[in-house]
Amino acid sequence: MSKLNIRTKFEFIDRDREEPSKRSSESRRHEFLEIYAPFQQQEGEAQSERCIACGNPYCQWKCPVHNYIPDWLKLAGEGRIIEAAELAHQTNSLPEICGRICPQDRLCEGACTLNTDYGAVTIGAIERHITDTAFAQGWRPDLSGVVQTDHKVAIIGAGPAGLACADVLARNGVKVIVYDKHPEIGGLLSFGIPKFKLEHKVIKTRRRILEGMGIQFVLGANIGQEISFNEVLENHDAVFLGLGTYTAMQGGMPGEEADGVYHALDYLIGNTKSLLDIPAGDHEFTDLKDRRVVVLGGGDTAMDCVRTAVRQGAREVHCLYRRDRDNMPGSQGEVENALEEGVSFHFNVQPLEIIEEQGKVTAIRVVETLLGLADESGRQRPQPIDGSERRIEADAVIVAYGFQASPENWFETFNIQTNQWGLVKASAEDEFAFQTSNPKVFAAGDMVRGADLVVTAIADARKAALGIVGYLNQ
Ligand SMILES: Cc1cc2nc3c(=O)[nH]c(=O)nc-3n(C[C@H](O)[C@H](O)[C@H](O)COP(=O)(O)OP(=O)(O)OC[C@H]3O[C@@H](n4cnc5c(N)ncnc54)[C@H](O)[C@@H]3O)c2cc1C
Ligand code: SF4
The missing domain is CATH 3.50.50.60 (FAD/NAD(P)-binding domain)
Structure with a gap:
C-alpha cells in the first residue's frame, strides 16, 4: 500500500472531526451574519482526508441529490478544488447553499460510516468550502459543449426548485425565462431563511452564475396578476411551476x-x-x-x-x-x-x-x-x-x-389537478417526470411534496427538468 493510501484510510484516527468555527454567541445576538466561518484551504483538505472511502457510501445514498461525496472529498483533500466543484455541480444545482443549510445531521453526515464512533466527516462544510473557493477562483459552468435548441421554457418561481430546473434545462440547450413575484431570486432562500444561516451575497453570486448561463429572470411579476398564466403558457413550449407552499x-x-x-x-x-x-x-x-x-x-x-x-x-x-x-x-x-x-x-x-x-x-x-x-x-x-x-x-x-399548500385560483382553468391537501399532482414515476395533468405543465418542490427541504426541492426539480427535455424531444 502506498504512503498516500495509508494516509487516506486512517486519517480519521489521528484527526478529529472539526466543524468550522462559530462567531461568539454574544456577537451573534446582535448580527444578521452567517455564524460559521469558512474552512481555510488547509482545514478543508485535512477534514476531507478523514473520509475512509468506505466502498458503500451511505452518505451518497442518503443525500437526496446523491452527490458523489467520497469522490469530491478526495479531490478536495488533494487541493483539486475546481475539479471538485465541477463534480459537485453534476448532481446539485446549488451546492454552496446546501452545504450551508441542509440538515446534515439527518442526511449525509448522519449516514457517514464514521458518525457513531469517530465523528462524521464534515460533508456540508466541505461542500460549501469547495464551491465558495471555486467561485473565488473564477470557476463558472462550462457550457461550451451544449448544443442550443429552439425550445423555450418558462419557469414560474425562482426558489430552489425553479433555479434547479433552470440550471438543468440550460445545460440541455433550452432557453429559460424565470418569473417570480419577488424582486429578487431565491424564494425562501432569500426571504424566509434568515441571513444568519444564509447571507444574501451567496444568492447574488448564484444569480450572476445563472445569468451567465443565459437564464433570464423576470422579477416582480406575479403570474396570474401582472401577467396571465395563459400568456406564459402560449408563449413557451413548456412551463415549470415551483411556487412553494405559503398557507x-x-x-x-x-x-x-x-x-x-x-x-x-x-x-x-x-x-x-x-x-x-x-x-x-x-x-x-x-x-x-x-x-x-x-x-x-x-x-x-x-x-x-x-x-x-x-x-x-x-x-x-x-x-x-x-x-x-x-x-x-x-x-x-x-x-x-x-x-x-x-x-x-x-x-x-x-x-x-x-x-x-x-x-x-x-x-x-x-x-x-x-x-x-x-x-x-x-x-x-x-x-x-x-x-x-x-x-x-x-x-x-x-x-x-x-x-400548507396554496394552490392558485387558475389551476382549475388550466387543468392542473391537486390532491386532497391542495398539493399539485405530479410524480417522478410519470412517463415524463413531474408532468402535471396538463401535459405542457410540470411542477416540483414544496408545492408537490409539501413543505420540506431545499435539497429535496432541488432533487425533484432536476428530475422534472429531464422530464421536460424528454417531453420536448418526443
Ligand atoms: C423559515 C424557513 C426556514 C427554512 N429553513 C430551511 C433550512 O434551513 N434548510 C432547508 O433545507 N430547508 C429550509 N426550509 C425549507 C425550504 O426553504 C423550502 O423547502 C424550499 O425553499 C422549497 O423550495 P421551492 O422552490 O419549492 O419553493 P419556494 O422557496 O417557496 O419558492 C417559491 C417561489 O415561487 C414564487 N411564486 C409563488 N407564486 C408565484 C406566482 N403566482 N407568480 C410568480 N412567482 C410566484 C415565490 O415568490 C417564491 O419565490 C425553510 C423554510 C422556511 C419557511
Ligand atoms: S449537505 Fe445536503 S446536498 Fe450536500 S451532501 Fe449533504 S445532504 Fe447532500
Whole structure:
C-alpha cells in the first residue's frame, strides 16, 4: 500500500472531526451574519482526508441529490478544488447553499460510516468550502459543449426548485425565462431563511452564475396578476411551476386573532425585507425589541423565529414545544445555536389559549404533556397532564406550525389537478417526470411534496427538468 493510501484510510484516527468555527454567541445576538466561518484551504483538505472511502457510501445514498461525496472529498483533500466543484455541480444545482443549510445531521453526515464512533466527516462544510473557493477562483459552468435548441421554457418561481430546473434545462440547450413575484431570486432562500444561516451575497453570486448561463429572470411579476398564466403558457413550449407552499397552519386555539400574534413567515419575510431595504409590500416589519416573545413550534422555522427575535433585541425569548427535545422535527444543531444565543426552551408543553387584554396579547396558557402511544405517523402523541396548567407572560406570540399548500385560483382553468391537501399532482414515476395533468405543465418542490427541504426541492426539480427535455424531444 502506498504512503498516500495509508494516509487516506486512517486519517480519521489521528484527526478529529472539526466543524468550522462559530462567531461568539454574544456577537451573534446582535448580527444578521452567517455564524460559521469558512474552512481555510488547509482545514478543508485535512477534514476531507478523514473520509475512509468506505466502498458503500451511505452518505451518497442518503443525500437526496446523491452527490458523489467520497469522490469530491478526495479531490478536495488533494487541493483539486475546481475539479471538485465541477463534480459537485453534476448532481446539485446549488451546492454552496446546501452545504450551508441542509440538515446534515439527518442526511449525509448522519449516514457517514464514521458518525457513531469517530465523528462524521464534515460533508456540508466541505461542500460549501469547495464551491465558495471555486467561485473565488473564477470557476463558472462550462457550457461550451451544449448544443442550443429552439425550445423555450418558462419557469414560474425562482426558489430552489425553479433555479434547479433552470440550471438543468440550460445545460440541455433550452432557453429559460424565470418569473417570480419577488424582486429578487431565491424564494425562501432569500426571504424566509434568515441571513444568519444564509447571507444574501451567496444568492447574488448564484444569480450572476445563472445569468451567465443565459437564464433570464423576470422579477416582480406575479403570474396570474401582472401577467396571465395563459400568456406564459402560449408563449413557451413548456412551463415549470415551483411556487412553494405559503398557507400558514393555525394553532386552532382561542386568542389567535389578538394584536401581538404573528405568523412565522410573515414575521421573517418582513424582517428580511427591512434588512435588504426592499419595500415591505404584504409583509410589514415587526420589531420585537424589548418584548417578551413566545414562539410556538419545534421545527426549523421556529428556530429561525426565536433567533431573529434575539437579534432584534427581545427582552425574553421562549420556545414552546409539545414533545421532548429528541422528538423535535428541526435540526439539533439549530436548537443548540438557539440555546447558545439565550433562547429558553420549554419542552413537553402544549399551548391552550392566548390570553389577551383589550385585544392585546398578555400571556399564554399552557399545559404540561407526557408522551403517550405512537400515532399513525409513528410519533408518540403528547398527552396533557391534568392539573399542570400554567401561564407564561408574553407580549408577542409567533405561531410557527408549518405550511400548507396554496394552490392558485387558475389551476382549475388550466387543468392542473391537486390532491386532497391542495398539493399539485405530479410524480417522478410519470412517463415524463413531474408532468402535471396538463401535459405542457410540470411542477416540483414544496408545492408537490409539501413543505420540506431545499435539497429535496432541488432533487425533484432536476428530475422534472429531464422530464421536460424528454417531453420536448418526443
Ligand atoms: C423559515 C424557513 C426556514 C427554512 N429553513 C430551511 C433550512 O434551513 N434548510 C432547508 O433545507 N430547508 C429550509 N426550509 C425549507 C425550504 O426553504 C423550502 O423547502 C424550499 O425553499 C422549497 O423550495 P421551492 O422552490 O419549492 O419553493 P419556494 O422557496 O417557496 O419558492 C417559491 C417561489 O415561487 C414564487 N411564486 C409563488 N407564486 C408565484 C406566482 N403566482 N407568480 C410568480 N412567482 C410566484 C415565490 O415568490 C417564491 O419565490 C425553510 C423554510 C422556511 C419557511
Ligand atoms: S446536498 Fe445536503 S445532504 Fe447532500 S451532501 Fe450536500 S449537505 Fe449533504
